[in-house]
Amino acid sequence: MSTIAPKFRLGHFIASLTDNIFWGVVLFTLIGLPIVFIVLFLIELPEIDGKLLSPYLAVTYIADPSRTLPIIQSLIQTDFFKIVAFPGFGFAALIAGATIFIERKFLAKIQLRPGPFYCGKVEGILQLMADGLKLISKEIIIPAKADKPIFWAAPVLFVATAAAFVSLIPVAPGWVVADLDVGLIAVFAIIGFFPIITILVSWAANSKFPFIGGIRALHQMVSFEIPLILSLLGIVILTGTLNLSEIVASQAGIWWIVFLPIGAIVFFISILAELERIPFDLPEAESEIVAGWLTEFSGMMYGLVQLGSYVKLYAFAGLFVTLFLGGWHGPMVVPPFPEEIITEGITMGPISIKIPGLPLFSQEMLNGTLWFVIKTMGVIMVILLPRGVFPRIRIDLLLHVGWYKLIGLCFLNLFIALGLIYGGVLGPEGFIQ
């Protein structure tokens, strides 16, 4: 007789359930409710229909569906929503998940195999969820002599840095978490954090393979940050601004990739190196140094780093779209919101409901987001493609490419940008603008 739970009694089980419910209620009333009220007290609440939204009003509004939308609309405009959900982390994580799925299927098609197939019935669409569950349920093992606080903090830091990077990417007109005047400088500053995190991890893990991987990551990222920054100077010269939203706005006519193709190519290669994607995945080179600086991570710590790296992938692809491919610009394909719903309301037989607060999103915003996502996914596909085609490059070749060839091309790109201005093609007195 198997004895999984030898002392099981149904009565005890039910008692434990009721116990849990009791304590839940007690804790919620004693701690949860005060916190909710304190938060509501501290937050600057929006005004709706001339009335300040008090907690009491909010509860009554939620009960009335016709009054819910204004609350949602006001919620959408808050910074909290922008950071957590739409142009910020949630959106990025969603695209990161989609990227993982696409990567698997795309790579599988290159390699003449089906890829994830069973999980979720339809083409293995739930495979990522299964992997996530597996990672969560795994034990987290930390090397005995590791520097534990840094080792614990590193995956979180990595995700946080990636999220900070995401916050700078403008998705649609006005839809950006942090619309900074020094947006591009901020991007460079945030990119500079990644090598620090990797070297911290590899040192804290106190193990040989992570150490070599960390050193490699440091070399690679530092040597490719320079061409990355230099390749964007051409755009800064042409637009005269560092604000990413303004750079996008300047591409309403012609995208910068048309004028600065060399800069775009250099930037793309530097992206691959910064992301540790396959021709440049030396810091995680499997057959040489196990998993590089990720060797000692296990369970969800590894999962967090993976999430962070895919969020970073999205951010870099978004940056490429923002700078070279015209960001949100594109032909208007989203149909305008029907006028009669706003003026007359929805009529269903005898009943007609007039819902205030519609439309939730403007037409420009939806169209911009659509084009941004399409372009970003296109760039991501191109970033994924080398994985099926190229083997790994060697460290000396990598550094040679970074320091000699790419930097040289960057200067060429810079001269082209200057030539465009002084030749009178672009700029305030040019014949295009």
Added chain:
Amino acid sequence: MTTQFPPGIQLEKEDERIMTLNIGPQHPGSGHMRLIIKVDGDYIVSCDPDPGYVHRGEEKMAEHRNYLLNIPHLERPVIHDSCNILYPYCLAVEELLGTEVPERAKYIRVIASELNRCVYTMYWLGIYGIFLGHSTMFMWPMADRELLIDLLEAMTGARVTHSFFIPGGVRNDVPPNFEDRVLRQLSYFEKRLKEYEDIFYQNPVLKSRTEGTGILSREDAIRLGVTGSVLRSAGVDFDLRKKEPYDVYDNIDFETQVLKEGDSYARSRVPYLDMLESCNIIRDALTKMPTSGSVRVKLKPNPKGSADEVYRRVESGRGSLGMYLVSNGTPQPYRLKISVGSFRNIICLPYLLKGELLGNMPAVYWSLNYWPVEADR
């Protein structure tokens, strides 16, 4: 100790720069062996191969079984090249017992051996691909290998451990319509090999990182006694199928593949060229094969050889594979020494790796056409 000096600039002892890495036995880039590598920065200072993690005493086991019972366990060291590892054993036992193999069996042996060489080389190539980070080159050969395995399954009844060669011939005849099936499969296989050329061997990144690494000169190759593709990539034209033709290899038209460079790229390319040549050999053997006839000579139960010794060798997927069989007149071999290509090739690894970058380690190591289980026996 190092307080006087800023770390990394000047170290008290030369040794403190050196870090010892245990590549294996639990490492994605090692196989079933350990390489104790000392690195100075990213440069390898010394390498000490430590095989033996899958040693199972085949030679000792062979002393306690008779000549037929030895067959299934002798193919275990290289299950995906099992025909070729049984080949010298069968030749040796036949020479010892004085058995003459039927003509048709000889041709079937040649076909099975060449098919098996392709199966082995595809597996090796897949692992070489993933060692260099080329995942497509891992998936493609693994998938295309299945088709050849299907052929061998139709021929022998087993997917990998065929136990097909026995002293006195082969275990059974080929199935009907086998010839058509082989030819159809081969034409597809050759088409795929051309695509491998495009995506892998002509890949600029691959060429840039493997060409000129781990160079083995012709003199060193001879001195170190390496064999197989490692030897032929160093410019020595030595293929046992040509030099010491066993069974019917002297009737078959084919060429040996020799390259001169002796670097990792050449070493990885020779087995690939061998596969193309194997297709020609199989085609030729199919046309020259007698259409009917017996395929095995019945041996006496528990055959006894005279008190004598035999050394026979064949060209396997990894090079010369020799078996030294000593008999004292009992039904069991008195001593069976298996001299395998992997074991002979691993000798040159410390010399090739010295002074290379750590990133070259997988490329050099696996280009030696090494199979750890076979080396350990």
Added chain:
Amino acid sequence: MGSSNSTKKPAKARPKTKRKASKKTKRKATKKIKPKTSKKTKPEVAETKPEVAETKIEVAETKPEVAETKPEVVETKPEVAEKQVPEKKPTEDLPKFEKSIADRIVSSFGTKAEIGYIRPNRIRINTKKEDIVEIAKYIRDELKFDHAESVSGVDYPDSKEIEVVYHLGSYTDPQLSKQILTLATRVPREDVPNPGKDNTRMSSLRDVFFSVEFHERECFEMLGVFFEGHPDNRRLLLPEDWADLPPLRKDFRIKGR
């Protein structure tokens, strides 16, 4: 409660099975003990050895002389040569090329080198262990055999010797590419081996043929033949803490065989 039940059941069952097993396996157990002790305790090895030797003689009656002529290597060799004599008599059968090679060795070394056999593509030369380096140098320099294919040790407990066999081949000379020259020598064997420290030793051929490096290491650990002058006499395949007999010796028994 459940757990206590589960523990009780096997406790009841145990004595029954013990009784049964003890009756049945008494004979087997006594049999099995012998090989175990012979492996692990060294003094007993010497005791069990006479038995081994006896059985070998019974089985291998074709070679009774080997057991008798224990004294020295030299005396066993003529017998091997004599065995080939009946084959030799129709001298046309002997392949000429191989014979010419063998004759060159014999003519330059006289009694030091002895022809074991000459067959198509295979030549065997027997030597004493003192002369092997000299002969190997001659084979390398004059006959152009440039590498060793394998080094195998064969244990002959009846004559208290271990034979070390070098299979030499040639890559440089296309004429010789078919040939395998078997260079064999015999070293004394001790009943209680102490690898590396006892009398079972010979000089290494590593300076002559570089390719024997790993093969000689393997021979050292598998048969306990110490190669003097080998730079790297460590274990290769066996674990570092192997404290048993060298496993390819005949008195190392496999369980159940």
